[in-house]
Amino acid sequence: MEAQVNKIFSEQWSERKGQNVPSAEALRLSNDAVKLHAVVLYADLSESTKLVDTKNDFFAAEVYKTYLHCSAKIIRSQSGEITSYDGDRIMAVFIGDRMNSRAAKAALQINDARLNIINPILKKNYQSSNYEVQHTIGIDSSDLFVARTGIRGSNDLVWVGRAANHAAKLGSLSNDYPTRITQEVYQKLSDDCKFTNGKPMWEQVTWNPMNRTIYRSTWHWSVS
Known part of the structure; x- marks a missing residue:
């Protein structure tokens, strides 16, 4: 371990600009990295600790599986690349x-799937349950530095950059607003992603802990 730590801290980095979201196999375990500008989305199932502490294992597993399945299908339909599953949440990168x-x-379609697919079918199968799936999604954009980390036979990519950290933090906020995006993302949205029949879908607020302007939404976009 001492030898490897010394090597990592002393070895020069090999960097290149990425045109696609890299796979782990595209990078070496040495100090090798891809740099790209991207949008990061984190979709996070709310109160999962309470879910597993108070519900049967199979019920909690079904909630996890249905939420992550719908999220993944929607992300792929919008040409996003799924980069990791972390228990109750999914990370995706868009370039x-x-x-x-x-x-x-x-994000808005995942909210629609939660409201109009997952929860109604859950209720149909568990009529006596008052449980409802809640979630939060955070989105940010920035330059990212992507490297491969771990050991041979057990490794993955690490995404270094503001968007990865801030999107995850936005995804951990209260679920009273299921979707939050940063000002940098909002400013580059097409009008159909900002307004519906002339009505704004987003509310501007200040994210005090990070001193950033963000936009939050309770809207959903039909997946049908």
Whole structure:
């Protein structure tokens, strides 16, 4: 371990600009990195600790599976790349044309799937349960530094940059507003992702802990 730590801190980095979301196999375990500008989305199931502490294991697993399945299908439909599953949440990266709008639309569609697919079917199968799936989604954009970390036979990518951290933090806020995006994302949205029949879908607020302007929404976008 001492030898490897010394090597990591002393070895020069090999960097290149990325045109696509890299796979782990595209990077070496040495100090090798891809730099790209991207939008990061974190979709996070709310109160999962309470869920597993108070419900049967199979019920909690079904909630996890249905939420992550719908989120993944929608993210893929908007040409987002799923980069990780972390228990009750999913991380995705969007690059290229309309990446901000595609990420925002995916978030609103995940909210629609939660409201109009997951919860109604859950209620149909568990009529005596008062449980409802709640979630939060955070989206930010920035330059990212992507490297491979771990050991041989057990490794993954680490996403270094503001968007990865802030999107995750936005995804941990209260679920009274299921979707939150940063000002940088909002400013690049197409009009159809900002307004519906002339009505704004987003409310501007200040994210005090990070001293940033963000936009939050309770809207949903039909997946049908």
